[in-house]
Amino acid sequence: MKILLINPNLTQPMTDRVLEAAMAAARPGTVLEAVTGTFGPQVIGSRAEAALAAHSVLDLVAQHAAGCDAVVLAVSLDSSAWACRELLSIPVVGMTEAALYTAALLAPRFGLLTYGQRLLPLYRELVEAAGLVGRLAAMGAVDVTPEETFDDPEHVLAAVEAEALRLVSQGAEAVVLAGAAMSAMAHRLQPRVPVPLLDGVACAVGLAETLAHQKWTRPRTGSVSGTGGRVVHGVSPALQNLFAQR
Amino acid sequence: MKILLINPNLTQPMTDRVLEAAMAAARPGTVLEAVTGTFGPQVIGSRAEAALAAHSVLDLVAQHAAGCDAVVLAVSLDSSAWACRELLSIPVVGMTEAALYTAALLAPRFGLLTYGQRLLPLYRELVEAAGLVGRLAAMGAVDVTPEETFDDPEHVLAAVEAEALRLVSQGAEAVVLAGAAMSAMAHRLQPRVPVPLLDGVACAVGLAETLAHQKWTRPRTGSVSGTGGRVVHGVSPALQNLFAQR
Amino acid sequence: MKILLINPNLTQPMTDRVLEAAMAAARPGTVLEAVTGTFGPQVIGSRAEAALAAHSVLDLVAQHAAGCDAVVLAVSLDSSAWACRELLSIPVVGMTEAALYTAALLAPRFGLLTYGQRLLPLYRELVEAAGLVGRLAAMGAVDVTPEETFDDPEHVLAAVEAEALRLVSQGAEAVVLAGAAMSAMAHRLQPRVPVPLLDGVACAVGLAETLAHQKWTRPRTGSVSGTGGRVVHGVSPALQNLFAQR
Amino acid sequence: MKILLINPNLTQPMTDRVLEAAMAAARPGTVLEAVTGTFGPQVIGSRAEAALAAHSVLDLVAQHAAGCDAVVLAVSLDSSAWACRELLSIPVVGMTEAALYTAALLAPRFGLLTYGQRLLPLYRELVEAAGLVGRLAAMGAVDVTPEETFDDPEHVLAAVEAEALRLVSQGAEAVVLAGAAMSAMAHRLQPRVPVPLLDGVACAVGLAETLAHQKWTRPRTGSVSGTGGRVVHGVSPALQNLFAQR
């Protein structure tokens, strides 16, 4: 089984980190291919950058999905997840939705923790769109830049731990670590926190393997059925072809 | 006062129609500039096309918003509305959100009517994101292509009337006509339907004029505050500049 | 265009203040008439007083709405807003609903701030009735009497600023200032608060102008359509006539 | 124990009918006093009439509540229920809220049935305000005037039965009969309908007796605590006194 990991921003080290997390989570026999965006934001830290990333995700699947059995969106806002499902006949799983549904199987109510206050409202919108806001106990952010975490100093870890414990005190019985940078921290942080810490990449790889194995029928009607035969302009030939396919 | 109307798809006749509706709705003294997308979908009829349109909207505001007092998104999925608010210091109003909030001032519960079953779930998601799903009485679609409506034959009108009356029978006390093509029908259809029919372009022009007149402060913190100084690649120089501005 | 401002309590200085705020917000050419209640509560600070004010609002529109193009309810509980819509053929806009829908166009999630803990639950009920509770980040009250604020001492301003900043820290990306007394503070407070502060009277005047300009059809069926020909007793002749009209 | 039944409209036969239903439901030893409005609407069939009734209810409790142990609002929109709780130190129960909470104890999901499409949205708002909209399976109306039902012809009964069965088919496991006129039909209709039919007056009398017996403490803080010492003008002396009391 081959899974495509999409990192729509332009940061290769982030792609490397995501691939490493995915490899640790994948089952034996799963092949992983990780690709990095070729245009759009250097990092995704705002709504406008996320809008560009949505295009970038489509471009990357157009270039690389052929021959794959599933796609994992290694972008914490799950950009273009439903759009990809329209265009592709293989399963597509976003890393944050994957963590949310996994959390829902482990804990009656859960929290979500990320780097940076600015994106918290966007994550809340993701939880609402997933339909799970009634099971969200609390959210929190640690104001660290993604870049700082590459060094992963102990004080970052301590700050995240403190925030995770605050979420637990507010009723979180599991905690989703949102953002590829934060996901990578799950293993080191878990011993310090008394509830499961969910890494989106690991969750998404697992669900993608499962959906690919189960081979659910693709909808032939409705808002995620294939469109086919659509004309788009000014985008890459690969993406034009993907829209044109029937 | 100058308002920029954004049509992110590539269909100039749709831009013309939207401009006509906007001029009919605008106050004396309001100047309108309507622009059409230069890349992306010919028409927006799917989630994937909407994802491209989100980029196209940003590109158009980057090219044309300078010197304007407000932006109206003449795209019925309100694509990139919040992203535009991040990037611009002038008010931005989507045509469907405008119709929804106007409906909320006229009727305790309202309906939404559009062309094509396929987009109904996306409109429902818009209503949910607006926070107004509790006031949505019913939704309906008439399966007519946007193109067919340019001729506006009587049988299209009759089909829309029938569906509007069905929504009324399910409790709609106003009806949002979603989609630029359908909005244009409001005036002809109104005499046949006993509740207000809301045209998104007219609603959006009115709200844009109002917000521009009121000059509310732009947020300096939070998820729609200006980012500033951001680096993006592979997009138009105008859009790169807009992201880079502080 | 002529807009009627209704202050259903008996406090003329409040009417004066509301009129001043409305004049500052109105467009050139808009004529404003502000009227004060002739019976009922001196000020509205409880549910029972609001119930009397609901009658007072109807009485005032019966006396003064003839010849007007729109009504603004300059009472922060939007008392009788839907009842007025039944009785009148012109648009009616409540000051708090106006601020809420304006906030919804400016910020993904917003807060609400008022004087006095006692009315907070009523404002929450207004937000719920508007359908926007999912977008309410936080609410807060500063325990100052409306009267005290007429002097507007610096310490009141400081207390309101502190509470506004608390709401921002809880996720509010705009703040509705509820209550005519507090609305008046928006201009002075805005420089100290990093998100838009929404004054209900200004919002309502803008929306009333817009709705009056757009001339939406009045519903001819449903719960806000005209009743007509109804008999009521023991109220003012003007109000009896309004109920009797067809 | 003495319970005051408030009918805020001016229709004495409705008061008589309500009193009869209340007497049938009351326990031995409960004394009932039923009073009729002295101003306001002849019947309550619109939002504006309900606004006047809210004042009328307060006036009636001011005139008659002294010496009573509880108040039942025999008005199907539960007008002024919370306002009465502010003003009085005895329990107050609205007939529709009583039926809703009773339904919630008998059936996982329930329906609501009334005369007249026009008021359906208002009943939905009552269910939402009660917090029970998640348990509402369906609503329906039979377009019969309250007056017609006084004769109670067989065809009215048949129409109501048909609508009740429709609600059952949509998942209602109990049905609230909303409106005093319809409540009176419960006994005759019950044998034809396979789920409990809830008469608001009977439910309210039972809950009022219970609350009066249990003597729960009245809140001394919050939005339903006594205000006391309030000045209101232009209303009956009894109501002025009630507002002035401490």
Next chain:
Amino acid sequence: MKILLINPNLTQPMTDRVLEAAMAAARPGTVLEAVTGTFGPQVIGSRAEAALAAHSVLDLVAQHAAGCDAVVLAVSLDSSAWACRELLSIPVVGMTEAALYTAALLAPRFGLLTYGQRLLPLYRELVEAAGLVGRLAAMGAVDVTPEETFDDPEHVLAAVEAEALRLVSQGAEAVVLAGAAMSAMAHRLQPRVPVPLLDGVACAVGLAETLAHQKWTRPRTGSVSGTGGRVVHGVSPALQNLFAQR
């Protein structure tokens, strides 16, 4: 009238305490029979113990409900309430749902207070299942074991008072004391807390008396109608008979 009180755990002192509270709340002429579980958990402090208690409740009603007019579930998780309604033709009232609906008649928004953080999520699920989560202002727990409270030392009372006041400060206008152990504290605590403190057993006895008096029809269709003629194995003969009855 005879009411059966069910304590499904094995703690006779808890049954005694519940009976005492019920007797204090019951009307003259109400006969109370309190029974204690014969298998299952010693005390119910977890989800798994609650699952066993659900069986225990059914067994106890099978043994003891004959000749009774109503059942009160004196178990704070209202275990098997709907299952009992299926099996029995008399009213069944859970102590926590009773307190919630009573609170809903006394206060616009209320809080819930219990011993032990662990069960808070389960109480939240009860409030959600009741449909009243929109009216829940806040929840809180005092970490005291039920056993400790039998001595009822002053410091327990002080801790509960402090938590109750915290809930009031967060908008609770009434407080449900959840759990039989905590309910018993209502009378002593009430003078210290400015909003009504609701004891579940008292509320349930009152509602059970009321429902039994009103003799609502039992549903003959739907998910709480009698099943009848069902075969179950390996449970007490009394319970087998109850399932087998038609």
Next chain:
Amino acid sequence: MKILLINPNLTQPMTDRVLEAAMAAARPGTVLEAVTGTFGPQVIGSRAEAALAAHSVLDLVAQHAAGCDAVVLAVSLDSSAWACRELLSIPVVGMTEAALYTAALLAPRFGLLTYGQRLLPLYRELVEAAGLVGRLAAMGAVDVTPEETFDDPEHVLAAVEAEALRLVSQGAEAVVLAGAAMSAMAHRLQPRVPVPLLDGVACAVGLAETLAHQKWTRPRTGSVSGTGGRVVHGVSPALQNLFAQR
């Protein structure tokens, strides 16, 4: 990897059918053990039978979970799922929750289809408890007994197809087939229905394999953490031991 399938009712043919479906869905190398209840209901068709099944599930996991890597609850009401999570240190997945979360990854809105109107409200409660009611487009039931379906006549298939298509017409973009009997129909029915039909057993086996592979930490605090050292009486020694374990 070894997965335990729990069928808490006493119908061995149902266990056999579930095992067959599970084997078809499992990955190579997964070992499946399916066990049948030893007491409680013959089939689960009511709330009271589900209450007994909750005990039966606990008894079966106590007897058989040792040495397993995950548990699948092959009972469509997911009875005791959270209780099992408290008691066990391995993942537990209910068949209906598994289908719901899988549906949420495949379709923006989905439907649920089962045999028998009676259980529809219980499935709705499951969807609400899962937090996904906002994504439920419609529900439906075909009134066929589980037994009849063992023969699987063509007319049953046709009835289910018709109901599935009705759900699609109401907006379902995937359909959960609830109940072990109906799940078995997925493969034969899929070619006739244009959206994915989700078989709960297959979904649950896939998620159980995934969770077992990922080895998420078990919560050490909160409402699903291990209780340990609890005393229960009158249940099987195996279950007593499971409660007593630390």
